[in-house]
Amino acid sequence: MVGAMSQAAGECPQASPWSPREAEILAVTLQLLQEHGYDQLTVDAVAGEAHASKATVYRRWPSKAELVLAAFTEGVRLVGDPPNTGTLRGDLLHLGEAICQEGGQHAGTIRAVMVEVSRHPKLNEVLQNQFLKQRKAVLQHVLRQAVDRGEISAEVVTDELWDLLPGYLIFRSIIPDRPPNRRTVQALVDGFLIPGLTRTSG
Amino acid sequence: MVGAMSQAAGECPQASPWSPREAEILAVTLQLLQEHGYDQLTVDAVAGEAHASKATVYRRWPSKAELVLAAFTEGVRLVGDPPNTGTLRGDLLHLGEAICQEGGQHAGTIRAVMVEVSRHPKLNEVLQNQFLKQRKAVLQHVLRQAVDRGEISAEVVTDELWDLLPGYLIFRSIIPDRPPNRRTVQALVDGFLIPGLTRTSG
CATH class of the missing domain: 1.10.357.10 (Tetracycline Repressor, domain 2)
Known part of the structure; x- marks a missing residue:
């Protein structure tokens, strides 16, 4: 039974590829997106709201579009x-x-x-x-x-x-x-x- | 028979709301859209390509978005x-x-x-x-x-x-x-x- 469940999970992989800290940044991104929309979103605002440095955010997601896509798929x-x-x-x-x-x-x-x-x-x-x-x-x-x-x-x-x-x-x-x-x-x-x-x- | 056809046409109105000159400007818009995409499109380029003044274009379609939507629906x-x-x-x-x-x-x-x-x-x-x-x-x-x-x-x-x-x-x-x-x-x-x-x- 556990075997069957693992197999099903293996067929539909749903594990997060992000660390808890990264997942937190993505959650902030998604929240800002819902509040202000894509055009208004800035990496600065995400970094500020998530208490992270801009460099930290950019290191992982080199562009706003990459950050937004990651936030969406994670969300x-x-x-x-x-x-x-x-x-x-x-x-x-x-x-x-x-x-x-x-x-x-x-x-x-x-x-x-x-x-x-x-x-x-x-x-x-x-x-x-x-x-x-x-x-x-x-x-x-x-x-x-x-x-x-x-x-x-x-x-x-x-x-x-x-x-x-x-x-x-x-x-x-x-x-x-x-x-x-x-x-x-x-x-x-x-x-x-x-x-x-x-x-x-x- | 003709009556039936007119009725059908009345139910699905397909007549262009534009003058021939306007339709020409919209055709140019659609062509530039296909070539360069929405972001690259400027009303200047449309006016130039259609040999129209910018004022003529803006008078009819006050924003780029309106111009593009009109071009799309007409196209x-x-x-x-x-x-x-x-x-x-x-x-x-x-x-x-x-x-x-x-x-x-x-x-x-x-x-x-x-x-x-x-x-x-x-x-x-x-x-x-x-x-x-x-x-x-x-x-x-x-x-x-x-x-x-x-x-x-x-x-x-x-x-x-x-x-x-x-x-x-x-x-x-x-x-x-x-x-x-x-x-x-x-x-x-x-x-x-x-x-x-x-x-x-x-």
């Missing part, structure tokens, strides 16, 4: 734990609602990260390795469990659309006026994801 | 014409592929517009009225036609997820490394949209 890391409700529907609802919360709290940061990541291949690499890989593993874990329970067939699990649930919900979070909520997630899961994943291929 | 206006392939699947594939093209050409502009629109309520209004309203009308038109043909039942057409197809494809266009293509659209349409829209509600 949403825990939300990414694989759910285990016992049904595919329950797991998808759980994941979807967590993503809505994330999107609501960090919409401005996500928009800024998308701009920065598109400009800097190195940042993109960090996003891929520190964030997207784990998210994909969580989704795949949920689907594999549903296959094991006999809820869906293995053939419907493909790479192409692994991020349909998070992708649409993040889209809704970063456009104005229509933040997704529990009803959005239910409509998506019951109206499209479950019908699609349980379809009998013709 | 993708024509792509938004309602398809009429005779089947729901055909119409959705057609729309999806058009959105992939749009997303591929304008990813940087879309990212920048998302940031600007979130900051300026007035820009958001323009986005809603000059762009999203029309897109929603096109999607609804496609679904209504499918209802009329007996392909789907009217109850599956809801407001909550009207933008699932464009929303996911735009998400894929603005994150790095995974631009959506014809295969993405097919997987989405055949794997989720058609199964969801044709499901027999339980």
